[in-house]
Amino acid sequence: MATLRELAKLDMAKWQNFNIWRGRLPHWRADDVRYYATFRHKRELTDPERTVLYIKLMRAQRRKFDYLILCVLPEKTEMCFTVNPGPDGEPYELSDVLEKAKRQAGAAIIKRSGERWPPFSGESYDRIIRDEAEFADTWDKILASPVDAELCEDPAEWDTLFVPDAPE
Template sequence: MTSNKFRKSPPAFNKEHVSIYRRKLPHWRQAGAVYFVTWRLHPSQPELTPDERTFVVASLEHFQRERYILFAHVVMDNHVHVLLKPIHKNALQSILHSWKSFTALQIQRQFGRLGAIWQDEYFDRIVRDEAEFLEKAQYIVNNPRKRWPELEEYPWVGYFDDASELE
């Protein structure tokens, strides 16, 4: 991916107070922040099928610009990466809970899976500056090619050309 796909960074890099809480992993929260988030399929589950990946992508994009600004995302066979900014006082943990619980329930119902779909925890990181924003966006978009070097297209990846349009 060339760096011109993300010409401008969002205006979310700020000096607001950071709060920290911990489960198994530490979670930092900051008003107006952009986050890089990863969550994984439960170890007991087989890889996501193409139809399941399509469903997860649709779920990620459903509340775009209503609850969050989704800058980039990829649904891999066993994990998901997103680059997003919560908006309208929606908390990151609420967005993640909504995505994970809704997709898990629907994957069980529609595709007949049993048991936990996603691991309970997720990794999140506050994106600190434009360089990190570009690095994380490129990492997400290039993740399928890193896993499968021979890959030419991957339908379960998405990004916005110009993040400044989403202010």
């Protein structure tokens, strides 16, 4: 029977240019993979604050990221995406893109609210999605999250949920 460490090595072997770096949390990177990322908000965001964050995150769509799903809830933000190559052919560093959007949204929220600090946690949690089953499960959970949180009755009603190619 294989150990968890041996299974992890098998997963890593299938990814190109795999590497790990560590901030407060570990961050795995590889070429041509799908990612899941999330971050908590220090307090619940108001509707206008959610919209500000959503707009800042959406600026990366089709340029730096291809979102497969994105949902900004009052207490957290979750997304699945792929990372696009930059002008030099190297993929954008996803934490740079996410942290920039959080900084810009945080600055706008601070300006409006008069708070001293942005309402987001400092570091985002991200991971490589390993297979189709995990992707389907994660995507379904994100899609259902506004309904599960009793914020709406149908995901299509949630204004800060982005599903590419979804009917309007």
